[in-house]
Amino acid sequence: MSWLRIAVGALVLAGCRSVPEWQRTPHDRMYQRVPPPRLHPPIRDDSFSEGVFFTRYSVVRPLGQLISPATYLRGLEVGPEAMDVNAFGQVVDSEWFTNRIGRRPMDLDALRRGPNTIDGPAPGSLFIERAKVEGVSPGFWVRDGRGRRFIVKLDHPAYPGLSSGAELVATKILHAAGYNVPQNFVAELDLDRLVVLPDATAAGPYGSRVPLTEEAVEAMLLNANPSPRGTVHCLFSRIIDGIPVGPFTYRGVRADDPNDEIPHERRRSLRGLGTLFAWLNNTDSRASNSLDVWLEQRAGLGYVRHYLLDFGDALGASDTTPKYISEGYEYLVDLPAMAVGFLGFGIHYRWWLPVQRSPLRSVGTFESQVFDPERWRPAIPNPAFQAATARDRYWAAAIVARFGRPQLEAIVETADYPETGATEEIVRILLERRRKILQWAFRDVLPLDDLQVRGHRVRFTDLAVRTEISLPTGYRWEVTDSDGQVLDGGECLQPEFDLTAAAARVADPERPFLTLRIWRQGSADGPSASPHLDLHVRILGDRVLPVGLERAVR
Numbered sequence: 079m080s081w082l083r084i085a086v087g088a089l090v091l092a093g094c095r096s097v098p099e100w101q102r103t104p105h106d107r108m109y110q111r112v113p114p115p116r117l118h119p120p121i122r123d124d125s126f127s128e129g130v131f132f133t134r135y136s137v138v139r140p141l142g143q144l145i146s147p148a149t150y151l152r153g154l155e156v157g158p159e160a161m162d163v164n165a166f167g168q169v170v171d172s173e174w175f176t177n178r179i180g181r182r183p184m185d186l187d188a189l190r191r192g193p194n195t196i197d198g199p200a201p202g203s204l205f206i207e208r209a210k211v212e213g214v215s216p217g218f219w220v221r222d223g224r225g226r227r228f229i230v231k232l233d234h235p236a237y238p239g240l241s242s243g244a245e246l247v248a249t250k251i252l253h254a255a256g257y258n259v260p261q262n263f264v265a266e267l268d269l270d271r272l273v274v275l276p277d278a279t280a281a282g283p284y285g286s287r288v289p290l291t292e293e294a295v296e297a298m299l300l301n302a303n304p305s306p307r308g309t310v311h312c313l314f315s316r317i318i319d320g321i322p323v324g325p326f327t328y329r330g331v332r333a334d335d336p337n338d339e340i341p342h343e344r345r346r347s348l349r350g351l352g353t354l355f356a357w358l359n360n361t362d363s364r365a366s367n368s369l370d371v372w373l374e375q376r377a378g379l380g381y382v383r384h385y386l387l388d389f390g391d392a393l394g395a396s397d398t399t400p401k402y403i404s405e406g407y408e409y410l411v412d413l414p415a416m417a418v419g420f421l422g423f424g425i426h427y428r429w430w431l432p433v434q435r436s437p438l439r440s441v442g443t444f445e446s447q448v449f450d451p452e453r454w455r456p457a458i459p460n461p462a463f464q465a466a467t468a469r470d471r472y473w474a475a476a477i478v479a480r481f482g483r484p485q486l487e488a489i490v491e492t493a494d495y496p497e498t499g500a501t502e503e504i505v506r507i508l509l510e511r512r513r514k515i516l517q518w519a520f521r522d523v524l525p526l527d528d529l530q531v532r533g534h535r536v537r538f539t540d541l542a543v544r545t546e547i548s549l550p551t552g553y554r555w556e557v558t559d560s561d562g563q564v565l566d567g568g569e570c571l572q573p574e575f576d577l578t579a580a581a582a583r584v585a586d587p588e589r590p591f592l593t594l595r596i597w598r599q600g601s602a603d604g605p606s607a608s609p610h611l612d613l614h615v616r617i618l619g620d621r622v623l624p625v626g627l628e629r630a631v632r
Contacts, residue, residue: 112170118380121335123322141413160344160470161341162174162345167469173381175256179254179255196261199222200224205221206219206220208278209281210281217229228314230312230315234399235301236439237395237440241398242313245395251354266309278290311496318369319373321374325370342462349462349466350471351363352463354477359444362388367387369385396443403434404433406455407428407430409456430448440500468523479512516547525542526573526596532621534621536574536575536615537575538574540573552569553598554597555570556594560589565584575594581622591625592616611628614627614628
């Protein structure tokens with residue numbers, strides 16, 4: 079009952095504040111936190127084979143779905159809803175997700191800072207501990223003078239800023255959304271700062287480690303095409319605190335984690351991630367691009383926190399080079415598309431073929447003209463993304479709606495793109511893809527959000543109107559009691575509703591509950607056949623306390 083007393087106290091304090099502040103502050107009962115995680119001893123590293131993951135989700139499961147009758151009946155039923163949400167449909171704070179920009183606006187400095195708690199590597203020497211020297215995308219692990227460790231990822235010399243910029247922008251957007259991500263920094267690395275430690279190693283054949291020599295490092299860096307000043311454009315990714323215990327999967331639970339009780343495909347935070355990845359064009363959603371870390375709290379006891387990693391395949395990048403035009407539009411192994419192409423004898427024209435690579439090398443294959451959020455695909459089918467419902471997509475789109483031009487410009491500018499015009503082009507494309515995301519996600523759900531309460535008055539923000547996805551049309555509403563009797567109702571132009579009259583008409587003081595139902599004024603078939611919203615409240619004297627919210631999907 080403590081959380082209830084806190085919520086009621088917050089309402090009492092809200093009554094002493096000015097109306098403008100009330101209109102800016104969302105009702106905090108919509109956002110809650112799960113109980114503190116149970117502490118447990120360290121768990122083992124649960125890494126698994128990439129080959130097994132690829133085969134299972136790209137071949138085995140799709141083949142099973144092709145021959146399963148349930149696949150063709152899926153449109154006749156609604157899948158199971160997410161389980162990591164509260165009575166208001168919001169994802170609760172946990173070691174998976176923390177509400178940030180979706181809960182209240184973030185200032186531009188906080189967006190620029192992202193997850194970073196430091197300003198990057200300390201000045202002075204950077205000591206190389208290990209390295210990847212083969213290929214055209216070298217990288218290495220370094221330690222600065224303060225003992226902080228980083229992975230250094232070098233851009234392809236032909237595409238400066240493409241991969242590092244994509245990773246930085248995606249990192250800061252996903253952090254603002256609420257996910258746990260590493261601290262990333264874009265910088266011009268002075269090669270004279272690098273010092274090879276005597277015990278440094280490099281990757282050898284068959285997974286072995288071999289000694290790393292200064293000659294190998296010099297050859298690696300020459301391949302990165304340093305500037306005349308002896309610098310290279312790169313990304314520093316700080317090693318995450320804690321003991322790594324392997325990636326998390328997008329299906330099932332981790333049996334050795336006592337706090338992991340919700341199947342991952344039933345988490346709205348992971349289902350909605352598919353909508354965010356579609357916006358960012360982050361096609362690599364493999365489990366290996368995640369990390370669970372065990373954080374010790376006291377001697378021998380701790381808990382697991384879940385991170386997203388490696389966004390070098392976001393925006394127009396595919397690792398260090400531009401994406402192929404099909405990436406983001408078909409699975410890497412897309413059996414239905416392959417069947418259509420085979421039966422069409424190669425004549426079938428794929429819908430995504432008009433995609434073109436940007437003339438800006440830092441932008442790569444990132445566009446908004448052909449992009450269709452409903453048809454977007456990661457490289458490998460993701461079971462959590464496939465389980466997403468309209469409510470999951472709305473939840474993610476409501477977060478996307480918080481990123482306007484000022485917010486995106488603040489984030490993208492921190493990528494420090496070396497190519498003139500790249501920042502403006504990426505912001506433009508993100509805004510256009512955002513518009514398409516919101517049109518799609520708001521199509522079947524009434525996008526009223528940011529619940530605010532003052533006394534008996536209830537107010538929402540219409541995200542479709544605020545983001546100019548639709549024009550104001552007004553609303554119809556009715557208030558019913560616990561028996562379904564209509565106590566009040568009417569029409570209004572703004573999503574603001576006064577429940578005073580309905581509260582005065584409640585006949586049974588032992589059942590002080592009301593339901594406010596809202597739908598668009600132009601819905602000819604009434605609320606039952608159109609998207610509507612039901613807000614359930616409890617009458618507490620001269621004020622109401624929200625207790626739940628339901629969104630009906632068309």
